[in-house]
Amino acid sequence: xxxxxxxxxxxxxxxxxxxxxxxxxxxxxxxxxxxxxxxxxxxxxxxxxxxxxxxxxxxxxxxxxxxxxxxxxxxxxxxxxxxxxxxxxxxxxxxxxxxxxxxxxxxxxxxxxxxxxxxxxxxxxxxxxxxxxxxxxxxxxxxxxxxxxxxxxxxxxxxxxxxxxxxxxxxxxxxxxxxxxxxxxxxxxxxxxxxxxxxxxxxxxxxxxxxxxxxxxxxxxxxxxxxxxxxxxxxxxxxxxxxxxxxxxxxxxxxxxxxxxxxxxxxxxxxxxxxxxxxxxxxxxxxxxxxxxxxxxxxxxxxxxxxxxxxxxxxxxxxxxxxxxxxxxxxxxxxxxxxxxxxxxxxxxxxxxxxxxxxxxxxxxxxxxxxxxxxxxxxxxxxxxxxxxxxxxxxxxxxxxxxxxxxxxxxxxxxxxxxxxxxxxxxxxxxxxxxxxxxxxxxxxxxxxxxxxxxxxxxxxxxxxxxxxxxxxxxxxxxxxxxxxxxxxxxxxxxxxxxxxxxxxxxxxxxxxxxxxxxxx
Ligand code: ATP
Numbered sequence: 145x146x147x148x149x150x151x152x153x154x155x156x157x158x159x160x161x162x163x164x165x166x167x168x169x170x171x172x173x174x175x176x177x178x179x180x181x182x183x184x185x186x187x188x189x190x191x192x193x194x195x196x197x198x199x200x201x202x203x204x205x206x207x208x209x210x211x212x213x214x215x216x217x218x219x220x221x222x223x224x225x226x227x228x229x230x231x232x233x234x235x236x237x238x239x240x241x242x243x244x245x246x247x248x249x250x251x252x253x254x255x256x257x258x259x260x261x262x263x264x265x266x267x268x269x270x271x272x273x274x275x276x277x278x279x280x281x282x283x284x285x286x287x288x289x290x291x292x293x294x295x296x297x298x299x300x301x302x303x304x305x306x307x308x309x310x311x312x313x314x315x316x317x318x319x320x321x322x323x324x325x326x327x328x329x330x331x332x333x334x335x336x337x338x339x340x341x342x343x344x345x346x347x348x349x350x351x352x353x354x355x356x357x358x359x360x361x362x363x364x365x366x367x368x369x370x371x372x373x374x375x376x377x378x379x380x381x382x383x384x385x386x387x388x389x390x391x392x393x394x395x396x397x398x399x400x401x402x403x404x405x406x407x408x409x410x411x412x413x414x415x416x417x418x419x420x421x422x423x424x425x426x427x428x429x430x431x432x433x434x435x436x437x438x439x440x441x442x443x444x445x446x447x448x449x450x451x452x453x454x455x456x457x458x459x460x461x462x463x464x465x466x467x468x469x470x471x472x473x474x475x476x477x478x479x480x481x482x483x484x485x486x487x488x489x490x491x492x493x494x495x496x497x498x499x500x501x502x503x504x505x506x507x508x509x510x511x512x513x514x515x516x517x518x519x520x521x522x523x524x525x526x527x528x529x530x531x532x533x534x535x536x537x538x539x540x541x542x543x544x545x546x547x548x549x550x551x552x553x554x555x556x557x558x559x560x561x562x563x564x565x566x567x568x569x570x571x572x573x574x575x576x577x578x579x580x581x582x583x584x585x586x587x588x589x590x591x592x593x594x595x596x597x598x599x600x601x602x603x604x605x606x607x608x609x610x611x612x613x614x615x616x617x618x619x620x621x622x623x624x625x626x627x628x629x630x631x632x633x634x635x636x637x638x639x640x641x642x643x644x645x646x647x648x649x650x651x652x653x654x655x656x657x658x659x660x661x662x663x664x665x
Contacts, residue, residue, distance in 0.1 A: 153472040155658045156405050156534050159550065163610050165189065165530065166404060178400030178408045186526070186592060188560030190411075191527050194390055196291045196557065196593075197413045199656050201388045201518075201661055202506040208386035208415065209379050213367025215392060221366050222359050222493040226459050227343055231362060234307075234315050235340035235398050240331035247315040247337045248326050251303045256444065258296035262289045278392050302454045312337040344408075360394035365517060366392070368416045369488045372500055376418075383513050384427065385504055386417040390522065402473060403521040411522040416484075420504065424483045427542050428463055435518050436469060437587050439478075441662050442555045443531055448478050460487035467520075469528040479520035479529055486512040529558060533611060535604050539636060541601070552611030553634060556653040561612045562590040563650050566603050568619040570596040579618040582628070582643055590650060608633060612648055 160166040164183035168175040190479045202210045222228050234247040267286050270277050273607055283289055299322065306314040315337040318324075325332050330582035348356035361367065375387050390413045401407050419427050432451065439449050452475070454464040463483040468475040489512045493500045501510045533552040541547050556562065563586060576596055583594040593612070595603050600617065607615050615631040621640075622628050629638045630646050641649070652658065 145464045147465070147474055148444055152534075153403070154530055157470065159534065159609070160186070160530060162525050178406065180404055180407060180523075185560040187531070189554070189558060190522060190526055192558045193522060193529065194413065196442075196656060196659060197520070197522075198388070198437075199660055200295060200388065201386075201413075201415050202658055204221065204663070205386065205665065207374060207381060207384065208388055208417075209381065211368055211369060211371060211375060211387050212391065213389060215361050217361060217366065217370070218398055219357055219359060220495055221370060221492070222343065223434070224495040225357070225366050225369075225488060226491070227362055228341070230459055231342050232310075233337040233342060234312055234337050236316070236319065236337045237335040238326040238328070238331055239335060241326050241328045241417055242303070243326060245326075248303060248307060249352070249399060251299065251315070251318055253327075253407045253603060254322050254324055255296045255299050255303070258292045258299070262292040262296070267290075278582070300455065307456050310339070312339060336342050340398060344394045344396050345616040349581055361392075363393050363397050364391045364412045364414045365416060366488070367463070367518065368414070369492055372418065372489060374503065383504060383560055384419045384423070386414075386415050386419060388415040394610050402471075404527050405471065405476065405604060407523055413476060413522055413525075414517065417516045417518075418502070419516060420507075421486065421511060421514045424485070424514045424516055427465065428481065428483045430665060431516055432465060433662065435481060436522075437663050439467065441659055442529070442558070444469075444528070448532065449478075452477075458482070460484045469524075470581045471527065474532050478524050479518065482517045482519070484515040484517050486514050487511065488515065491572060516637045529554060549605055549608050551608040551633065554611035555659070556613040556658055557659050559611045560591065561593045561610060563601070563614040563616055563646075563653045564593045564595055564607045564612050566599060566617045567596050568617055573619055575620070578622050582616065582618065584648065585643070589647070590654065603607050604631065613653060614646075
């Protein structure tokens with residue numbers, strides 16, 4: 145990673161801690177790797193993300209209903225889903241550094257290096273030839289560019305084949321052929337590559353051995369599949385219909401880094417949409433479009449989001465795409481949209497011996513529905529929003545000079561605090577009393593903060609740093625005519641308004657309903 149990217153990412157993680165968004169878990173005991181706690185502002189932001197997802201995916205959808213299934217489930221569920229046999233990552237250790245890596249990630253990094261080399265040639269040529277440079281032609285004809293692109297393509301194919309076949313020896317051979325070294329110390333002294341199952345497990349108290357082995361769910365989806373008939377019958381939904389759930393998932397990730405991007409305990413927001421067999425590609429496209437709309441409605445720039453088809457389809461899928469977001473460390477998966485066929489329902493049907501079929505009254509026949517799934521990590525969405533919002537800006541000060549502020553330009557509907565109520569002076573009883581009266585009124589509708597400590601400029605900065613879209617200041621005019629000043633986080637404009645006008649402005653800006661207006665399935 146380039147130094148400025150490392151620095152930016154450090155700043156974001158530091159900011160998240162300093163302002164009560166995210167703390168490392170068990171910090172006083174030196175932390176627990178890849179586990180994090182959400183602080184007072186973090187929990188608000190996270191809840192707002194979940195609320196927006198639930199409103200768009202359940203509340204707004206006539207044919208989608210919610211579920212909250214238990215984390216513990218019968219161990220056979222994970223056999224049927226394929227997780228016991230196939231939820232593995234290829235693990236490799238370096239004998240010198242004693243560090244553990246995912247072999248596929250090391251190889252993907254090598255592919256990126258070839259691409260970067262090709263891009264560097266192009267950059268050099270742009271500098272050399274200036275305005276008249278034809279980049280497309282150069283990419284098609286320059287030998288060094290072509291050689292590096294070919295190396296990247298061949299390697300990607302070799303990796304995809306090895307992963308599809310679960311061929312660990314081939315992954316080891318790639319590490320050797322490409323002379324891939326440990327990023328930590330440059331050593332090529334690797335162990336064999338072997339499969340590592342990512343599920344955590346625990347033991348039921350009253351049953352010993354394999355029988356009592358309970359897994360912590362690695363995805364929330366299976367709770368939906370095994371409840372498919374319960375939900376369908378109790379809600380009398382007709383195919384097509386969906387079941388949505390938000391909940392914790394657990395994965396024993398080998399390489400858990402990049403802050404909350406890859407955690408061992410995290411939260412998923414998943415929706416399984418049950419459809420007629422044969423209609424999956426239409427629904428797949430529909431959900432791709434809708435989910436992208438959901439992201440864009442938050443004001444995330446279009447060029448920070450993109451679709452990326454899977455090179456490697458999971459055992460259950462016949463089509464799969466990621467919505468990638470440009471995190472500070474590059475484009476990475478934020479959400480997955482998968483056409484899961486009838487794999488899960490059929491497997492549960494076989495292993496449990498219970499019928500999981502739907503009688504379609506229009507077709508007058510029974511079938512196992514196909515499923516299109518949308519699955520997004522709540523924590524990844526949090527990181528995407530935090531990194532997209534983090535901004536250092538030079539702004540004019542009250543005394544005419546300039547200073548730098550850190551501001552989170554979060555969408556107001558997601559901001560942890562919607563409005564801060566600030567008496568101009570702390571030790572003027574009549575100002576603080578008026579401000580408290582306004583606070584006590586507004587807090588019933590909005591998440592508000594009352595703050596009287598420090599100069600007003602410093603209080604504005606504190607609110608900017610947590611992304612509060614509005615600050616309301618109570619001054620001596622308030623006592624005379626009931627008006628207050630409302631400061632806008634983004635434009636820095638200050639307006640003199642009545643409290644009722646403030647309420648209207650805040651209500652319309654933080655409204656979830658407004659955010660949902662632009663979405664249609
Ligand atoms: P990756 O390739 O990054 O490991 P995945 O393809 O295994 O992700 P899915 O199984 O499709 O992920 O899970 C759906 C979503 O859950 C992902 O898009 C991501 O947002 C989130 N997610 C998965 N694993 C983690 C994790 N370890 N920490 C945080 N979020 C995760």
